[in-house]
Amino acid sequence: MTEILQYIHTMLSQYSELKYVINYKTWQTDFLRFFHSQTNYNISKESIAIGVSIYKGKRNYSFNIDNPDAANIDVAVEKALDIIDSLPEDPDFVDIETDLTIAEYSSTVNNILAIPLEQKTKVLQHIADAVRGFNFEIYGTFICNFESTRILNSNGIDKVSTTSPIYLEVKAVHNESQVTVLETFGGEDFSRFDLADFTDRLTQKVRYGCGEIVDVEAGHYDVVLAPRCIAEFVQYLSGSMSAQSLDQKSSYFEDRIDEQVFPEYINITDDPTDPDVITSSYNGDGHIYRPLKLVENGVYRAFMCSNYYAHKTGLPKNGNTGNCLVLKEGDKTLEQMIGSIKYGIYVSSLHYMNFMNVKETSLTGLTRDGTFLIEDGKITKVINNLRFTERITRILKSITMLENRGFTIPFSGNYEFFGIETVKAPHVLVKDFNVTSSTNTI
Amino acid sequence: MEHIIKQTIEKLNLPSVQFADVRITKTDNESIYFQNGFLRHYGSDMDSFAIGIRVLIKGCWGFAGSRNVTPTNIDKLIKTAITNAEKGSLFITNPVNFKALQATVASNHHVPEINPFSMDQDEKMNLLSRLANKIKPQDKIVHSMLMAQFMRQEKIYVNTEGTFSHTSHYNTLPMMMVVAADGGQIQSRTWPGHMSGARGGFELFEKQKFEQNTDHIIKEATDLLTAPMITDERADLIIGNGHLALQLHESVGHATEADRIFGMEISYAGKTFIKPSMLGNFQYGSDLVTIYSDSSNPRGMGYHPVDDEGVPGKRVDIIKNGILKDQQTSRHIAQMLDLEPSSNMKASYGDDMPLVRMTNFCLAPVKGSLADLIAETEHGYLVDFTKTWSIDDNRNNFQFTTEIGYKIEAGKITGIVKEPTYFGITKDFWNSCDRICGPEEWELHGTFHCGKGEPGQAMQLSHGVAPARFKNINVKVSY
Incomplete structure (x- = not known):
């Protein structure tokens, strides 16, 4: 055990009246940001921190120490013990996590070392060269993190998890029209990155991006949502699938367990065992993270439930946090989906979504990075970015086709430790998607 | 240290x-x-x-x-x-x-x-x-x-x-x-x-x-819970300070961060509809609208004597009497635009890379009280307390919902409406501004959570605002 971790563990274990959770985290990132097919900046960051939560009866107090040593731990623990008796109680607190299950060990490659800066710039140079002939330049980020977390608590939990996610996001932007298209790679295994395939897919979008730019009127359209889009809608909806939202009366799924909420071909799982997603071994409390069927054949099945909310709501706890969401693929090809549309829209990516009423799942947001007109079964023109105002549940109810292939889409949490998670999803065809205005810009 | x-x-x-x-x-x-x-x-x-x-x-x-x-x-x-x-x-x-x-x-x-x-x-x-x-x-x-x-x-x-x-x-x-x-x-x-x-x-x-x-x-x-929603297609809106601060933040503040002009934020925060050629001639708002970046005001969270690139704190008029005059810049970007650096480079913590950020980004007050403004409004809504916010990649098309709207008829508040929602295009919206209240209504509001950059940084910054009225705004969103 790390010396400093042993130090605080030993110190706190002397107080029999206390319960405690210690979270020791080391984190590094190597972050290349590029614009106009050149480096914007290279950043390396690192941190070591201990987060401690102390419980005395129904009172609790938490503290975090960056770069911990014995001296600053002594000060923080002394302050915590000083303050905790004066705090009001949380009557809903019962106990800290008790799940002692250990996840199967899997080795983690440190991708910061495995993908050095020279290799990153070489990859980017290759992609930049491929699109330059179309008068496009590339913009984006190429990030590798390496993160190790050890969770200890006074109920006997001692668990370690390590992860090293990769996040490559390349936007190709036309030098004059500013038409933008996007391709991404995310995961932990860089051997799954196929540079030729990645470049081909981006170049295909670039070709579409060379088309005429038009506007469309507000109204209802049949749309093909790229995997990134439906993945993001599912991510937003997953907030409603948590016991916390149920407890706060903001869940759409209140009183809907075992109800047919979507068509029977909609299946959503929170699945850390899927080899294509960035995995999690445990949730933040140290509970093991296992696959959980959230929507099965269109029927809503379960809430994601932490230890605290299991005690509060009476629901079974499961350790799921929605970090490994998978929307099951269907049986159509992308060509079949686009080919079935007489006049509609292909949406590549979404931007700035926000709930208007979370319980109703109503929200507004915009399209971004490539919105295309579909005419007579073919992508024909570029459309200015569009605003939509919709209910996510209505979108899922209106899916009529799912692609026969799932794509792993990386999303960055961005703040603090730049957490990277993935959602796996196919293209989907949605009927009567509600476009409410045009942005007049690309 | x-x-x-x-x-x-x-x-x-x-x-x-x-x-x-x-x-x-x-x-x-x-x-x-x-x-x-x-x-x-x-x-x-x-x-x-x-x-x-x-x-x-x-x-x-x-x-x-x-x-x-x-x-x-x-x-x-x-x-x-x-x-x-x-x-x-x-x-x-x-x-x-x-x-x-x-x-x-x-x-x-x-x-x-x-x-x-x-x-x-x-x-x-x-x-x-x-x-x-x-x-x-x-x-x-x-x-x-x-x-x-x-x-x-x-x-x-x-x-x-x-x-x-x-x-x-x-x-x-x-x-x-x-x-x-x-x-x-x-x-x-x-x-x-x-x-x-x-x-x-x-x-x-x-x-x-x-x-x-x-x-x-x-x-x-x-x-x-029992209030009606707005049924008008269009309406005059008075926007209260708490929400106007966010309207200013999203549709002017971020739009005038000049790193966006050059695509330095495309991968995350986005671009801007502003082009370098607009400086000095673009009618961003009505002639009542003056908007400035002021890192020299110690009352705001954006105050600094020197920014995170060595530029002394200062006030810079970004929009003067409706015309786009300047940008929020770094030293590098200021040189690219042939401007003086505006003292807007900030890093949230010591281990963060400095970025072009808003500091104290303010709408200048004009005249009169909020009570006067309500009294002078024949039919409209006073909206405040942000519920939902969304703006496009280029900071051009926005849609906001506030928690509450107060219906105004013949100069008096006559009831409330739930989830008032409005949308518009940035230039049209700021050009529709026909009244801005005076110094007596001007307040600093602020956030701890302005996200930008990769790795992401949450910036603490302030906005000075006084309630303002915007004419004939689109308030009908069907969904």
């Missing part, structure tokens, strides 16, 4: 280094969260040091940051920053370059009226418990929260031009919210809204009148 940082900058005075700067912060954070009347979380992160080293070599930025400020680690960071710049320069076609500045030496230490970190613990907890208890679930109220975030940060900045700045400040973000439910419907009210952050300490709970507004938000949240 001072000794460490001076030693570090000396080591960066190398022939290969065109420019370098170092910043160290020492930060204390405390957060308190009550849910349904009970203390759910009380946490702190004290004496957190962070250092960032930025170097410009061969026209490329390299950066290394850490929470470990030991001499051995700093030597490692220097090497990493240099390596990052040197290797990054292999993928550079237009090297970064900017004009030298004269050295500035500055110091500023802010002291709040009530220091939240050293005040009597019982006094602090008693007030918060009392407030939390007053808004706990009752009748139609099914959920409530009260939160407070306190931050104290000390910062030293140095660069290879000889600039040295030592500052410290306290910022506080207080907020409370109640959620009312009836059947399948929920409605919420916050106080004082999402833009409640400010420079100051625990005194903000009194200044922002929390105690006086607990019953008020409970009543309004409950009343919203």
